[in-house]
Amino acid sequence: MLEEIIIPRTITVHLGRPNTAAENLTVDFVYYLKNVASSEIYPTWPYEALRANIWAQMSLVLNRVYTEWYRGRGYPFDITNSTAYDQAFVKGRNIYDSVAAVVDEVIGQFLQKPYFREPYYAEYCDGKIAQCPGMKQWGTLDLANRGFDSTRIIRYYYGETMQFRETDNVQYITPSYPGYALRRGSQGQNVFIIQELLNGIAVNYPNIPLIYPPDGIFGEVTERAVRTFQQQFNLSVDGIVGQTTWNQISRIYVAVRKLAELGSLGRPQGYFTGLWTGRVLRRGDVGIEVQQLQYFLSVIAQTYTNIPPVDIDSRFGAGLERSVRAFQREFGLAQDGLVGQVTWNTIYETYIALTQ
Structure with a gap:
C-alpha cells in the first residue's frame, strides 16, 4: 500500500482475468483512462454523465494503484481489463474525441471519503445487464437528462459526503516496500x-x-x-x-479495512496525530479509533485518579464508557458517554499536555 496518492505516468494492464495467461501491456496512464472511458460509455452521452463516469473510472484505478492490489500479490501488473474484476480496456481501440476531451479536463481528479487516505473504490456497473450496489452507468444518463450535474450524480450513488480531490503528483509506480528488511532496532x-x-x-x-x-x-x-x-x-x-x-x-x-470495496472502513488520515476521524464513538464500536481513545485515556487516568483506567483492546465496552463519562464529568463536558469531536479533542489535548 502506497503512502501517497499518485497519478501514474504509465500503467501495466493484464489483458485477461488475473490468473489467466495473457499479455501484460504497459501504456501511458492518460491513454489508459481514455481507452477505458471509450470502452465503457457512449461518446454521445451528455457531458455531465461522461464526467461522472470518468471520475469513477479514475478513482477506481487509482485505488488499485494505491492499495497495490495486484502488485502486492506478486502479479507483474497493476490492473486487469476483465470487467468481472476491474474495468474494460481494449488493446488498439479507437478513442472518442468527446471522451478524450473530458479525460484531459479531469485527469488527476478522484473521489475520496472524508477523513480517509485512499482514493475511493468507486464500484460501478452498466445497470442493465449487470447489477451492483454502486453507480449505474445507464442511470447516469437518465440523471444527466433530468438535469443533474456530475457532482450530484456522483453523490446520488456514493453518498452526499463524497469528496472531490485533485493531485498533480505524477510519477512512475514504485513499490511501497522500502527495499530493506525491518528488524529489532530499526527506526523511522x-x-x-x-x-x-x-x-x-x-x-x-x-x-x-x-x-x-x-x-x-x-x-x-x-x-x-x-x-x-x-x-x-x-x-x-x-x-x-x-x-x-x-x-x-x-x-x-x-x-x-475493506479499502478496495464500496463500503471501505478507510485508512484514517493523520493516524495517531489526534485528528478526529469524523466518527462519533459509542458503546459497541470496534476499531482503530477506539484503540487510540483507549490509549489516550489510559495515560490520562494515571494522573486523574477519578477516571477509571482502561484496557486497550479496540472494543468500546462498559468500562470504556465509564471512563469517558468520568472524563466528561472531570472536564465539564456533557456526560453522555459519547466521543464526538469536542470530547475527542479535549481528551487528545489533555493527553498531549501530560506527555510533553
Missing part, C-alpha cells in the same frame, strides 16, 4: 507504517499484540506483533519484516 517512518498497519489488523485478529504508542521504533512489542502476524498467516516466523511479510501485512490491512 517505515517502522511506524508497520506499527499502524499491524494495529489495524489486530482489530480483526486480537491475538496480535497492540503497539502503543506507535513510535517508529522496532522494539520488543513490535517484534512480538510481527512474529504473531507471521504465525497467523503461515509465514516464516523470524520477527523480521522483509518483502514477503511487508506485502502480506499491507494486503491483510487492505482486506480487513
